Amino acid sequence: MPEYQIGFWRNSDHSDSILNEEAVTELSDLILQYMTEIDFKDLPPIIGQILDDFADQSGCLPDDLEKTDAFQAIINAQLAVTLAYQLGRLDGKSPQIIDKLVDEVVSNESLLQLLETTEIGRQDLDKPVEKVYPQLRLINFTDQ
Secondary structure (H helix, E strand, O other): OOOOOOOHHHOHHHOOEEEOHHHHHHHHHHHHHHHOOOOHHHOOHHHHHHHHHHHHHOOOOOOOOOOOOHHHHHHHHHHHHHHHHHHHHHHHHOHHHHHHHHHHHOOOOOEEEOOOOOOOOHHHHHOHHHHHHHHHHHHHHOOO
16 A cells, blocks of 8 residues: 555645545544534524525525425535535644545545546446546536
């Protein structure tokens, strides 16, 4: 296994590197464990409203609030955008923490090459974390 320097994944030489599904899950779990120490009550209500609007504009919030699962869908969307916001803050204030957590899960087996194709085939649907979500992000955000 080659030795990676902490923060290697931020380097342009590795800008097309992604993790396999198991490593993504492990890294998410590590970050969530670390983030349990963050007090989410400190989120200013106006920032919360902006995050809610982002979720709404992206179609994550239900239109019909009278449906039985509407409030759960709202809570799930709020949790996702709030965690993303807190992850951004953590990475901005203490990138070395995120670098250390990434370094903990990286191995030869976990590091994959992001395919530079806009095609998503039926066989790719079996591995959405590795082959669908990164491709959609590449397609949707690289042209903007």
